[in-house]
Amino acid sequence: MAAREPDNPEILDVEVAPDICCRFMNCLRIARKAFRLDKQTGRSSAPGWREVDPALLWQAARSCPTGAIRLMTAEGYVVPRWQETDAWSMDRHPAAARPHERSREPYKGMA
Amino acid sequence: MAVAPAFVKGETIKREIPPYTFEPGDPMPEDYRQAVIHILTIESRIESEYPMMPEKTLVPAMRMAPRPEDWVRYASYWAQEVQHATYWIKMLAELGIDATSQEFMSRPKPIYIFDMRDEADSWAEWAYFSYFADRQGAYMGWEWLDSSYGPFARIAERSWREEEGHAQMAHEMLSYICSTSEGREFAQKKLEKWYPAGLDMFGKSDSTRQYDYIRWGLRRRTNEEMRQAFKAEVDALLKSIGLEPPDPLANRRFL
Numbered sequence: 001m002a003a004r005e006p007d008n009p010e011i012l013d014v015e016v017a018p019d020i021c022c023r024f025m026n027c028l029r030i031a032r033k034a035f036r037l038d039k040q041t042g043r044s045s046a047p048g049w050r051e052v053d054p055a056l057l058w059q060a061a062r063s064c065p066t067g068a069i070r071l072m073t074a075e076g077y078v079v080p081r082w083q084e085t086d087a088w089s090m091d092r093h094p095a096a097a098r099p100h101e102r103s104r105e106p107y108k109g110m111a
Numbered sequence: 112m113a114v115a116p117a118f119v120k121g122e123t124i125k126r127e128i129p130p131y132t133f134e135p136g137d138p139m140p141e142d143y144r145q146a147v148i149h150i151l152t153i154e155s156r157i158e159s160e161y162p163m164m165p166e167k168t169l170v171p172a173m174r175m176a177p178r179p180e181d182w183v184r185y186a187s188y189w190a191q192e193v194q195h196a197t198y199w200i201k202m203l204a205e206l207g208i209d210a211t212s213q214e215f216m217s218r219p220k221p222i223y224i225f226d227m228r229d230e231a232d233s234w235a236e237w238a239y240f241s242y243f244a245d246r247q248g249a250y251m252g253w254e255w256l257d258s259s260y261g262p263f264a265r266i267a268e269r270s271w272r273e274e275e276g277h278a279q280m281a282h283e284m285l286s287y288i289c290s291t292s293e294g295r296e297f298a299q300k301k302l303e304k305w306y307p308a309g310l311d312m313f314g315k316s317d318s319t320r321q322y323d324y325i326r327w328g329l330r331r332r333t334n335e336e337m338r339q340a341f342k343a344e345v346d347a348l349l350k351s352i353g354l355e356p357p358d359p360l361a362n363r364r365f366l
Contacts, residue, residue, distance in 0.1 A: 022184040023283055024276035063273050065187035088194065094265040095198040097135040097205050103261040104131055107269075 002083060003075035004111045005058045013072040014046040014057060021068040030063060031056035044068070055106060062109065080109065087111045118316060118335030121325045128259035128328040135205035135262065143327050146320075147260050148206055150329065153221045154251075155199035155210040160225075161192040163216060167229050168192070175234045181284070188241070188280050191273055198270070202262050223364070224308040235288050235301045241281035243309030246345065249274035250337055259328030282348060289352045299354055307362040309345065313338040315365045 003009040014034070016027070021043040027035040034049040034057060046069070049057055058080055061069035067081035087110040090096065094107040133139045139147075161168045169189050176182050203210040210216075220226055228240040252271030255263040289295040314321075316335040324330040332340075346356040360366070 020183065022180070022187060023279065024184075024187075025279050026272055026276040029275060030272050059269070063269065063276070065191045065273075065276060066183065067187075085190075085194070088197070090197055090201045090204075093194075093198060093201065094269065095202050095262040098261065098265075100131075100134060100261075103134060103265070107265065 002078040002111070003071070003073035004078075004083075005055070005080070005108045007075065008054075009073035009075040011049070011054050011057060011071055011073050014049040014061075015070045015072065016044045016046055017068045017070065018043045018045075020066045022066050024065050026063045026065070027060040027069060030060040035060065055108075058109065083111045084109055118339065119322075119333050120336055121330065121332040124322055124325045126328050127326045130257035130259060130328065131261050131264055132259045132328070133261060135202070142323070143329075144206070146324060146327060146329055147263075148203070148208065150263075150324075151199050151203050151206070152208075152210075155196070155203055156216070156218060156221060157225055158192055158196040158199055159210060159216060161189060162196050163211070165189075171231070172237050175231075175237060177234055177287070181234075181287075184280055184283070185237075188277055191277070195270065195273070198262075198266055205262075222312055224305075224312055227305070227308055233297075233301070234284065235294075235298050236305070238281050238284035238288060238298075239301060239305035239309075241277055242285060242345070243305060243312065245274050245277035245281060246341065247309070247312045249278055250341060254330045254332065254337075256331075257328075263329070282352075285354075286352050289354065295353050302349070302354055303357050303362075306357045306359075307364070310338055310342060310359060311363055311365045313341065313365075 016035070018041065023037070023042055023044075025037065025044070027044055028037060031052045034052045035044050035046050036048065037044050057071065061071055061080035062084050064081050067079050069081070070077060070079050089110050092110045128143070133143070169186070172185050173182060176185055200210045208215070224240065224244050228237070228244070231237050231240060249271050252267050252274055255267035255270070258264040258267060285298060288298050313334045318334055321330065321334050325333070342359060349356050
């Protein structure tokens, strides 16, 4: 079973699949210190992933339109973009209503 | 060159409703509720066309995309917009409105640049659609940070960042087109058509509703304030790939 963010698994490595990085650059905007764009290839990589909050890495990976960002965690290998899509639920996405005491809790995925 | 109008800054308007005040099931002032519904209706009417009308939002673009990498990029964008559509559908459902009904989707589109997309005749026009419409979507997402309506506040950052990514895609598309002199000349010609529609997306500068929205914590900036920030960003990007922004007041419908 793949890792899930709510389990808070330790991230061991972050990989950007170069063949499907299409330069949307969401990763650079969401987790600025983690990702870097190679000016020669136009592809992103994650040399600074240890310097940022892991929650930002999950969010960057979920928001990568092509699913190019993969996380290696202590619980397994996961592509958050497709993990979330696979478990997509109208009742659990961040825009769905919540009780007031949970209204400000950060979104942690649907898987 | 015509002069752009002066504008009121949102920060000068006192906010009355704090962040995360309302969830959908709460009693709320009727004017406030109608304002939330109005915003959601615009978002949903536009973005539900991604899942519900792929013949308009996916098929024509895939046929015009010049390279296989553009297929991958556009299809990935489209899939993310499908997810966005579910946000607005869910948010309206929680306010008692079925945004998937034929009646809802038969309404005219609230922003005319979306009708222009349906008539786009080239990859350059598809690029301009996202260049302006998705970038405007990013601006709206930013407006909802710390919104008084909980669902907007929770979706704001994600919507903002992902729509920025879509605008970046458009810049990639346009950069490719402008990599030849013929392509740049074609793109410059098309820009005259799309630029005013892009600036018109922010509505009238003297709309009274915008001030209520800021007071109620549903917006942060005024229409003209957003338009001027948008124009500055777009102009710099266009110039970076050799295009010249047109007169900002030419062919405009809303000032």
